[in-house]
Amino acid sequence: MMKRKLMMVERIMYVDSKTPLNCVFTAKISGVLQEENFKLALEKIQRKHALLRSRIDTSSEQYPFFIEEKEMTSIPLRIIERHTDEDWLKESEKEWFRLFDDDKKPLGQVVWVKGQDVSEILWVLPHCICDGTSLVTLMRELLSLLDDPSLELDSYQAFTSVSDFLPSDFNTKKKVRKARFYLLMAKLFFLMQRKSKIRNLGKNYVIHWKLNPETTTQITDKCKAHGVSVHSLLCASFMQAFQDVQGSKAKRKVISPVDVRHFIPEIKQDHVFAFAPTIELSLKKDIHDLFDHAGQIKKELGEKINKIEARELLWMGEQMHPIVDRMIKMLKSSNGGHDITLSNMGKINIPSKYQNFRLETIISPTVAFPWLNSNTLVTTTYNQQMDFTLMSNEDFLSRQKATEIKDKALELLTSSI
Structure with a gap:
């Protein structure tokens, strides 16, 4: 089970437990989608990616940790009836301010703006777990599984700390002196800054x-x-x-x-x-x-x-x-x-043609x-x-x-x- 401290950049994008900072990535689909296929697809995606089975613990340690949960619920699917071509935009703006603060619910959600022949699918994820490439991956996986729920995804081992990415010849002792100097300079910088309430x-x-x-x-x-x-x-x-x-x-x-x-x-x-x-x-x-x-x-x-x-x-x-x-x-x-x-x-x-629908366009993340x-x-x-x-x-x-x-x-x- 994964348990690791949030990296510095993840902590910045997490902000704190009261501040939402979410990425929303939207795809426009023409064709008919099946609700049961969403549930099957999201289960397989969640099994692949450990961060989608994790919560953020801010109380047990000095700094926040990702902790993988055995009893994590499935990735939620929120379905909205589609009335106009701009409905996705309203839902995107709503999802900016969603707090992923329920320990039993995953750090992610999908919104289906459901029309008769045209739909938008929105992936909603806290920025502390994803970049743009992650969003593209999750959308590609979701569309593939919506079209063919029998597909299997290969899981991967989640890293345990940034040390997993360091080469064997990484000179930690030498770098520590450099890091201490930067940390001291940063502290002095912040001390010299006027506190702004803007x-x-x-x-x-x-x-x-x-x-x-x-x-x-x-x-x-x-x-x-x-x-x-x-x-x-x-x-x-x-x-x-x-x-x-x-x-x-x-x-x-x-x-x-x-x-x-x-x-x-x-x-x-x-x-x-x-x-x-x-x-x-x-x-x-x-x-x-x-x-x-x-x-x-x-x-x-x-x-x-x-x-x-x-x-x-x-x-x-x-x-x-x-x-x-x-x-x-x-x-x-x-x-x-x-x-x-x-x-x-x-x-x-991401492919545009599927057996049961077509990906009409991609809308850049908001x-x-x-x-x-x-x-x-x-x-x-x-x-x-x-x-x-x-x-x-x-x-x-x-x-x-x-x-x-x-x-x-x-x-x-x-x-x-």
Whole structure:
């Protein structure tokens, strides 16, 4: 039975027992689905992934622990009658604020927005147990099992601590000195910070849109012609849009998460895992052309990815547990040094055709961060359509301003083609 301490990044995404922080990932289906198949599918998925059989214990130890429960109930299925094409959005916003605080219920739920011929399926998971790749895996598994409940999933051994990912030649003694120095510097940093009582009290929101296949293909082709990535062009476009709309308030920086599986192959594509190293990228002041910006960002991203020591980052994080609460307080009260967190999940690897239904489209994950700077953009590509969800809080960035930034970024993107 699994019992392990939450990693530092998991603790940050957990926040605390009273604060929900959930990811919601949506798929739109055409065809007829069977309720009994949902139950069979969710049972098999829960058997595969230990985190979906676990609760979070905050009372027995100094720090929170994941504890696998023998008597855990099945993953709940909430069924809502579908009336409009926007019902999924209302349900997504509701699920942002679900607290997974029942020790006998799993850290996950599925919502079925059920129509006669069209449905949306929403996976709802606390961010402390999943990243974007985890969400894609769970949706792929669910759709496969809904179509054919006889399929079997291969289970995997849950890791017991970050030490499981450390190489045999990892010099812990040498790293301990470095960790102690960083911890001391962090404590001094927090001591010097003024305590801020500023909090987001406004409403969280999401703005969702898609690009048609023609525009998506044109952007992809233009990026290839200029030798840049779609991700670097998106970063350049949105940073420039923030600059154009917000002027001197803009930070000219984005934070970009990277899939940890690139660095630690023991964490497989189909494993549920929460840690994603992040990279800060910036607009250079002496560059004016959008594709020149994208080229510089691509170069900067490549250089920083090559420097990531993911195993050491995981281990170093474990030495920072004494200051996690202060990190969370700072995130809740600090403007941060970036305009937006931009997560590009790329092409989604889920089949579109099944025996009994069709996957019409994927909607990028939504999330309502409790941080003061809650600006988040998530993008996915499915069936040659780029999909975007832009999220923030009215107190920090009004929906009107966010819409202006989105429109400006699209103008930059499409004028370049």
